[in-house]
Amino acid sequence: MTFSRDGHVHWARLTLPGSTETVVPDRPVESSRGPHWLGFLADASDLLAGTLNPDMVPAIIAQVVVPRLSSWCAVYTSDNADGPMRLVYVWHADEARIDGLRQELEDIDVEAVEEQPSLMHVADSQVLTVPLTARGRGLGVMFLGRSDRFPDEVIQLAEDIGRRAALAMDNARLYAQQAAANRALQRSLLPPNEPEVPGLDYGVIYEAAGEVNEVGGDFYDLFKAGDDSWRFAIGDVCGTGPEAAAVTGLARHTLRLLAREGYGVAAVLGRLNQAILEEGERARFLTLLHGDITPVATGLEIRMVSAGHPEALRLKANGEVETVTTPQSLLGVFSEVVFEADTVHLDHGDVLLAVTDGVTERRSGARLLDDDGGLAKLLAECAGLSARAVAERIRRGVADFASEPSADDLAIVVLRAR
Secondary structure (H helix, E strand, O other), rough: OEEEOOOOOOOOEEEEOOOOOOOOOOOOOOOOOHHHHHHHHHHHHHHHHHOOOOOHHHHHHHHHHHOOOOOOEEEOOOOOOOOOOOOEEEEEEEEEHHHHHHHHHHOOOHHHHHOOOOOOOOEEEEEEEEEEEEOEEEEEEEEEEEHHHHHHHHHHHHHHHHHHHHHHHHHHHHHHHHHHHHHHHHHHHHOOOOOOOOOOEEEEEOOOOOOOOOOOEEEEEEEEEEEEEEEEEEEEEEOOOHHHHHHHHHHHHHHHHHHHOOHHHHHHHHHHHHHHHHHHHHHHHEEEEEEEEEEEEEEEEEEEEOOOOOOOEEEEOOEEEEEEEEEEEOOOOOOOOOOOOOOEEOOOOOOEEEEEEHHHHHHOOEEOOOOHHHHHHHHHHOOOOOOOHHHHHHHHHHHHHOOOOOOEEEEEEEEEEO
């Protein structure tokens, strides 16, 4: 096999000594410009474009070309430009021959085959090798084997499939890398640990939306602020991506720093509002519910401020649900804002529920989940449950509200007085 300067592929007959396998007859081919082959290329493109899993692309490549172009196909890939080629997928029209073919192919020095022609047998087949190159990077090589000489039409089709397959593989790898980066960034924005709070049973859920789990603006926190003092927060930054993540990080670290310096919840929000405004053009507005938790003999005393955030709900042990926060200005919009804290008492068995708008604004057609007090009705069904069970019940209610996946990420914080 050789590659010409214009990028075209030339075949060589490759043979491994000792091969005695019989040959699966190849199908006749028509002109690569005919409507049959144009439809084949279109179908192949759709299949390759339909996966964003890099591990699936070699399997799709092989099953696209066998038996239309060849009796068998093998795909070698490299994890990076300098890494060794690995045999990742083998497919044969006669499935009983796959294992034997794989053993023979694993003995081939793919790097040597790429650089110069070689005379070997591979399962008594004539072999066409096609480089998988996208955006100037070599990703791998595709081997096609058949019993007779490759017609020019098949060589052209194989080259075309190789280009499309390489681009699909590169796109899938980029997608996987972005997804991994998003997951790492999400983990960095979540609390490093959650403390034990006397008298408190809590449950939290965070779910990112989208196939790539793009970094969104929803976040929560629960941390020790001092002796016998604990804080919680749940917020939603406008937008997604790195800009929203930057504001999320600023908010969480500012909350922790100021709380540990002894600032009350209202004062913390006032200073956080100023810090966001000082970001200038990079600023994103933020809704936030921030509260202070104090264990008392009769349950929990909570002082909290809701800055433009969905209302917090209290579920009493008898199943009664009520709103317990006063709506106030969101953060990062107005400079002259004074916040005031609401005080809420949770008796033993009472539950406080705080969510982001990924819950309240979950949409099914023209309806929202929280229309007509939908969230309060969900919460009323949770009387007697643990905090984690309440959080899971709300999450399941959000998922079941509509048939399609949610387009928004969500956070749920449940605090229950034990």
